[in-house]
Amino acid sequence: MTQLRALSAIRLSVRTDETTSPGRQRAANSNEAARRGAVIVGEAEDLDVSATKTTPFNRPELGAWLQRPDDFDVIIWWRMDRAVRSMADMAELGRWAKTHGKLLVFAEGPGGTPMDLDMRTVSPVSELIMTLLAFSAQMESTAIRERVTGAQSALRSQGRYSGGLVPYGYGKVANPDGPGWKLAPDAGAVKVLSGIIRDVLDGQSLTAVAMALNEDNVPVPRDYQAIKAGRDPGGTRRGRQIERFKWTAGTLSKVLRSPALMGYRLHQGKPVRDRDGNPVPIGDPVLSQDEFDALQDHLATLTPQKNRTRKATQAMLLGVAKCRGCGGNLYLSKRAGGADYNCRATARGDRCPSPAGIRADWLEKYVEEEIMARVGDLQMTKAITRKGYDPAPELREVMEELRALYADKGARRSRTGRMIWQEEVDTLERRAEVLEATPRTEARTEVVPTGETYASFWVRHDTVGRRQLLLDTDARVTVAKGRSGGGAERLTGPDRARMVFTISANEHPHAMASTQ
Template sequence: MTNQLRALSAIRLSVRTDETTSPSRQRAANSNEAARRGAVIVGEAEDLDVSATKTTPFNRPELGAWLARPDDFDMIIWWRMDRAVRSMADMAELGRWAKDHGKLLVFAEGPGGSPLELDMRTVSPVSELIMMMLAFSAQMEALAIKERVTGAQAALRTQGRYSGGLAPYGYEKIKNPDGEGFKLAPDPEAVKVLSGIIRDVLDGQSLTAVAMALNEDGVPVPRDYQAIKAGREPGGTRRGHKIERFRWTAGTLSKVLRSSALMGYRIHQGKPVRDRDGNPVLIGEPVLTREEFSVLQDHLSTLTPQKNRTRKDTQAVLLGVAKCRGCGGNLYLSKRAGGSDYNCRATARGDRCPSPAGIRADWLEKYVEEELLARIGGMQMTKVITHKGYDPTPELREVEEELRALYADKESRKSRTGRMIWQEEVDALERRAEALEATPRTEVRTEVVETGETYASFWARHDAAGRRQLLLDAGARVTVAKGRSGGGAERLNGPDPARLAFTIGMHADPYAAALEAVEEEERASRFA
């Protein structure tokens, strides 16, 4: 009695949305073929969103891992030849591997729809000939499909129509109001998520912190959001019998926030699609204006790994505000039995303070609150609004990069049609560059406007972190001198006014002071 053959079911899909070659259809065909042969399926290699023209069987995530352990199965079953390879070179490599390891390659639907097997367990010139003939056919089909799809999609893109594929995050497919086919338009639900992300990033949160919050709230990543909207299962990485869903990362956020699609540009292979005059082809209504996008990019470009890491917050209202008069360093909040104090920690940072200050936290915080509200409590708070104006330089730089890439690509256009398309793309970019070079730059303009809220009302409705930020924004500072020995009078009557001095609006960079204060607190806490 012969042993039952062990089969590996291989599934591949270039585009997850392609229903004609869906994983379920391939899985069913492979299972039926295994049953017909009396084989048992011992595993499945499912590679989704993986192109056979761009990857060999050996560098696909799941199939490659199975091919590295050939002793675990006797045959591989695919639905059709094009699920396995689309080039003669890849088929030759797969055939050599199958011959070396004595494997049976099976296709549930061969030419004419009947099953086809390539038995590489024994030397068979006929099997090798059939294998290469079919691989040649698959390669020719792939080239024909590529030419048809490339031409059709290029035409659709230059018309502003949706050409298929994953829509940029923040947009959804709608019926084209101007004619046939579909277009893209802002997706209200995704735009709401995007607006929250951009607000948090511009408010100073790190990309890592924003990503963690999105994951905690169960917000799906862009590709999963599209799948859910289309009624499909979201993706993930298979770990044995468990699927781990994709998660937001700082890299994912950066890719979304840096895409020109936010300005409504149609993007292809990472670059804006342009019309015959070189103007960016628009998807539809933009999520961000050019000015808003520029502000976001300027902010993202300032982020560094050090600035972008998540910091532990503190409940010290006066961190970065309270200073020791003896050495000029920050005072830090220290807990003690029955309360807390602000103390100089010069020794923790390797310095020596000639007159280290220390004072009860409730006394100092009350003093600062009274001084702040007495001086500016009734005043209206203001904010600075920056109008970016218009600078054609960023887009001109983009056009320049695209032109450089196109000129470098000229020799690869072998056909007359390819050279014609190349010339049209170059002419369009040249016209756009000429227009941008003639566009004057308008200067940045700022204005100060009242928020409609007083400092006193803002102070009353905020917690320690909000109050500390208000003090820093206002440039507030309080210096504390060392108290007298014993301190009996202070215990009875409160702090000596001569020890305290409050100033406001005299410090140019409160944000730098706040960052320095947090860093010093972190260093000092290791020695406290």
């Protein structure tokens, strides 16, 4: 008799560093194969894969094996729920096994004894057993889902931690009001977040901030939580070292756009609401509502074009220095012993009637003296926009959540499920009533002093910061071609008659936009 070739199938919905289930499943499958005199020719291990959300055919490893039915004779699972959790999936798997003449084996069937579903021959009994077991698995899955949903809903409504990924910026702490855990701001993560938000609002791109975090070996949110829990953030899988994750613009965008920064408890990316429809708090927020709104307004201005990484220019007067001959920018050119600002009209396909050129150190010194003399003692200001409040966006979110709930009503078949559904609907209805009665308020802007003069700002910033100040104040220095006709390197000193400096801060002090 030909020896049976067995495929050992292993599945686990959620895997952690403490998980031992894959090993138990592998041992049970191996023992069952040995008991039958079968040889295991392969293994389909699908970890972090839900049987409720995936069929056997679209799981990464098992799906690939099912496309090669000639490579094995029998599939062995530990239990039925490792294979399927719905009647539809069991029926599809049964049709496949019947078409290809396969034996389906569960090392621990009802009562703990092995069970066969022999689809190699037409067997109404096997099909009936398969259908009944699939029905049982589906009912168990539904009951588990409703129990978990009810328990998590109750925990969230009490402000308690109900499990899952901890939002970046927070950590688990013992619940001071009773059993279980709550979430609270984590000092280390909040410090990193504060630096990220500061850099982003100062104009750095998300990509540039991500690169700086990686250079400083700052762990990403997932790794940070692992380190806090005392686990190796890298680890291994099947003997292979897993590379640690790095910060990306996408990771930063996800963190910075999360309402969890305002201390809102989230479920599937949306705020969890109390019985009155208000967001359930985690604890003290990392950002206030106004600070979060200001951050979102800034992020909304970033486009892929604006957000790509560029090396910061060391030309302090790029965009500030202009050629009187053609009106174009003067560009910094390095040369032996120094650098010059020169007209480059020919590089852009134009002809300048009188191209200007001047030593960079002379021109930058001239601009610094002019800005100090004209506005150095003036105090800088910032425009603060007091954001109004429009209930319409949140009302639209509540409407969408209500629509989703109404569409889900038919899926709540148990009395407990229908009760939970009604509580969720009532909560959103109450919040909708409050929002509908809340008037819209308009935003207002006021200009206030920053407490810093132009001179002190100039001293404490580098070339990049000084250039940004000049651009923000609409400063311009226009340079004419030297009367000697020579290049910048032939000049014996800064000829001030060649340069005209203008700055809008004479009438309008520099305003740095800020939103609160």
